[in-house]
Amino acid sequence: MEALHRTTSGKRISVGGVRVDRRILTRVASCLVAVLLFTSGASAQSFFQKILNDIGLGNGERPAGENARVLDAAEAEKKDAVAEEEVDPEFSNEFTGILTQVLNSELFYVYKVCTPNEAQLNSLRAAGKLEIARIAKEYGRLQAKNRNGNWAEWPNARERIGNVFVAILKEQLPEETVGNYQREMAARLDAQRAAARGMMMNVLDDRVYLSNEQAISLDQKLSEQWNDEWSRNLMVFSYPQYSPRPDASLLKDVLDEQQVKLLGDMRNYGRISFGWQTDLGLTGWQNLGINMNHALLDKWVQATEAESETDEAAQ
Amino acid sequence: MSLFRSSNLPYMLSVLVLTTALGTWPAALLAQERMFQMTEQQFNSWIFESNGFNSGQGQTGRQRVEVSLTARCQQLDATAHLDELQREKLRLAGQYDIQRFFNDVDAARRQTSMGQISQEELNRIYQSVQPLSQRFQMGLNGRGSLFEKTIRTTLTEEQLAIYEAQELERDRRRYESLVRGSIAMLELSMPLTQKQREKVISLMMEESPPTLTFGNSYYQLLIPIRHMSRIPDKKLRTVFNDVEMNVLKDLFRKTQVYDQILEQQGVFLVDE
Numbered sequence: 190m191e192a193l194h195r196t197t198s199g200k201r202i203s204v205g206g207v208r209v210d211r212r213i214l215t216r217v218a219s220c221l222v223a224v225l226l227f228t229s230g231a232s233a234q235s236f237f238q239k240i241l242n243d244i245g246l247g248n249g250e251r252p253a254g255e256n257a258r259v260l261d262a263a264e265a266e267k268k269d270a271v272a273e274e275e276v277d278p279e280f281s282n283e284f285t286g287i288l289t290q291v292l293n294s295e296l297f298y299v300y301k302v303c304t305p306n307e308a309q310l311n312s313l314r315a316a317g318k319l320e321i322a323r324i325a326k327e328y329g330r331l332q333a334k335n336r337n338g339n340w341a342e343w344p345n346a347r348e349r350i351g352n353v354f355v356a357i358l359k360e361q362l363p364e365e366t367v368g369n370y371q372r373e374m375a376a377r378l379d380a381q382r383a384a385a386r387g388m389m390m391n392v393l394d395d396r397v398y399l400s401n402e403q404a405i406s407l408d409q410k411l412s413e414q415w416n417d418e419w420s421r422n423l424m425v426f427s428y429p430q431y432s433p434r435p436d437a438s439l440l441k442d443v444l445d446e447q448q449v450k451l452l453g454d455m456r457n458y459g460r461i462s463f464g465w466q467t468d469l470g471l472t473g474w475q476n477l478g479i480n481m482n483h484a485l486l487d488k489w490v491q492a493t494e495a496e497s498e499t500d501e502a503a504q
Numbered sequence: 505m506s507l508f509r510s511s512n513l514p515y516m517l518s519v520l521v522l523t524t525a526l527g528t529w530p531a532a533l534l535a536q537e538r539m540f541q542m543t544e545q546q547f548n549s550w551i552f553e554s555n556g557f558n559s560g561q562g563q564t565g566r567q568r569v570e571v572s573l574t575a576r577c578q579q580l581d582a583t584a585h586l587d588e589l590q591r592e593k594l595r596l597a598g599q600y601d602i603q604r605f606f607n608d609v610d611a612a613r614r615q616t617s618m619g620q621i622s623q624e625e626l627n628r629i630y631q632s633v634q635p636l637s638q639r640f641q642m643g644l645n646g647r648g649s650l651f652e653k654t655i656r657t658t659l660t661e662e663q664l665a666i667y668e669a670q671e672l673e674r675d676r677r678r679y680e681s682l683v684r685g686s687i688a689m690l691e692l693s694m695p696l697t698q699k700q701r702e703k704v705i706s707l708m709m710e711e712s713p714p715t716l717t718f719g720n721s722y723y724q725l726l727i728p729i730r731h732m733s734r735i736p737d738k739k740l741r742t743v744f745n746d747v748e749m750n751v752l753k754d755l756f757r758k759t760q761v762y763d764q765i766l767e768q769q770g771v772f773l774v775d776e
Contacts, residue, residue, distance in 0.1 A: 398576050398579075474692075
C-alpha cells in the first residue's frame with residue numbers, strides 16, 4: 190500500500206503520488222461501496238427480506254396465494270401422525286365455508302328427492318356438518334403436506350356427504366325412497382361425465398372438424414375409457430391449452446392419420462388451477478350468486494309443509 | 505483502515521441508507537420506462553397460441569385450418585357425393601379464405617414494429633392483432649366465407665339439403681355439449697333431478713338456440729345461461745320450483761353484463 194498512506198498531518202493522503210484531501214477520498218470510497226452494493230442487486234426489499242428470513246420472521250419461499258402456513262417435510266409428517274381430532278383448525282378452517290355450501294346444496298337435493306320431515310332433515314344436517322368437519326380436516330392435512338394439485342388424493346366431498354345421507358335415510362325412510370336418491374346421485378354423476386365428454390369433444394372438434402359419425406364413435410370410446418379426473422372441473426374446457434385430452438391410442442381408432450397428427454402437435458401446458466374449490470369440482474356459479482343457503486331450504490320446507498297442510502285441510 | 509474510523513461511521517451509515525433507498529426507487533422508475541422485445545414469435549403467439557398452437561415451434565395454425573377444410577370437404581363428399589368440378593371449386597374457395605386470412609396476418613406483421621418497443625406500443629400491437637386472433641378462433645371457412653358461399657352456389661338442391669342437415673347436426677351436437685356443461689355447473693350449487701335435467705336440456709335445445717360462431721371462448725359456459733334467461737318464465741316453471749326460480753333469476757340478473765361480450769364473440773341470442 191505504498192500508494193496510499195497518511196500524511197503527517199492526518200488530513201491529506203497521497204494516492205499514486207497525488208496528494209488528495211482525506212474527506213474527498215472517504216466520500217469517493219463510500220460511493221464506490223454504494224455502487225458495489227447497488228450493482229450486486231441488494232435491493233432494500235430483498236436485503237431486509239433476507240434478514241427477516243434468516244432470523245425466522247420471513248415467509249421464505251412460501252408460494253404466493255397460500256392461505257395456510259406451509260409446513261416443511263418433517264413438520265408435515267409429524268402433523269400427519271397427529272390424530273384427526275387434534276389437527277390444528279388453522280389447517281381446516283379455510284375449507285369449512287365452501288364445504289358448508291356443498292352440504293347445503295346436498296341437503297337441498299336430498300329434500301327434493303326424498304322430502305324428509307323436519308326432524309329427519311335436522312338429523313341429516315347434523316350428520317352432514319360432522320362429515321364436513323372431518324373432510325375439512327383431511328383437506329387441511331393434505332394442504333399442510335403440500336398436496337395441492339394432487340386432487341385425486343383429496344376426498345370427494347359430495348360423494349362422502351351423499352354416503353352419510355344414504356346411511357341415515359336407510360334407517361328412517363322406505364327402501365324405495367333411498368333407492369331413488371341413490372339412482373339420482375348416480376344419474377347426476379353420469380350427467381357430469383357426459384357434460385365433460387361433450388366439452389372435450391368440442392375442443393377436439395375445434396381443431397380437426399369431426400364428422401358426425403366420428404363424433405358418435407369418439408363419444409362411445411371416451412365413455413368406455415373415461416377418467417373421472419377429467420370431469421371434476423368443467424371450467425378447464427374453456428381453456429383448450431390446459432384441457433385434458435384422451436390418449437392418442439384412443440383417438441387413432443376413430444380419427445384419420447392427419448387428424449391424429451394435428452392433435453398430437455397441439456400445445457398443452459398441462460394443468461391449470463382455478464383454486465381448490467373449482468379444481469375439486471365443489472363450486473359452480475357461486476361467484477355469480479348461486480348459493481343454496483340454509484334460509485332458502487328452510488323457506489322451501491315451510492312452503493312445502495304449508496302446502497301439504499292446506500291439501501290435508503281441503504281433503 | 506482510516507476509512508472506517510468511528511468518526512466516519514455516521515457518514516457511512518447515511519450512505520448505506522441512501523443506497524438501499526436508491527436500490528428500490530430507481531427500480532420503480534425503470535419499471536415505468538421498461539422496454540419490451542417484440543418478436544415475430546410473440547406476434548404469432550398472440551394470434552395462434554391462445555388457440556393452442558405452439559408458434560415457438562413454427563406452427564402457425566395453418567395446418568389446422570387446412571386439415572379442417574379437408575375434413576369438411578371429405579365429409580360433404582361422403583354424404584352428398586360431389587363431382588370432380590364441385591370438389592375442386594370448394595377446395596379452391598376454402599383455400600382462398602385461408603390465404604386471405606394469412607395475407608392479412610402478413611400485412612399486420614409487416615406493420616408491426618419489431619425489436620425494442622415501449623409498453624404503449626406493445627399494448628397497441630396486442631389490440632391490433634385481436635381481431636385476427638378472433639377470426640382464426642371462429643374458423644376461416646365458416647359463416648360469411650367464400651367457401652360457404654360457394655357451397656350454396658355449387659351444390660345441387662339435394663346436396664345442399666344434405667349439407668345443411670349435416671351442419672345443423674354438428675351445431676346441435678356442439679351446443680348440446682355446452683348446455684350440458686352449463687347445467688352441470690349449475691348443479692354444483694343447485695342439483696337437479698334426472699327428470700328436471702332432461703326437461704331443461706330439451707327445452708333449451710328446442711327453444712331458439714343461439715346463433716353461434718364456434719370456437720372456444722372463456723365465457724362459453726355462460727351462453728346457455730344467457731339463453732335460458734330468454735326463455736319465458738312460464739316454460740321454466742314447468743321445470744323449476746319457486747325457490748329454484750328465484751335463484752335462477754338472480755343468476756340471470758348477474759350474468760346480464762356478459763351479453764355484450766358474447767355478442768362481440770359472435771354469439772347472438774334471440775329473445776323469445
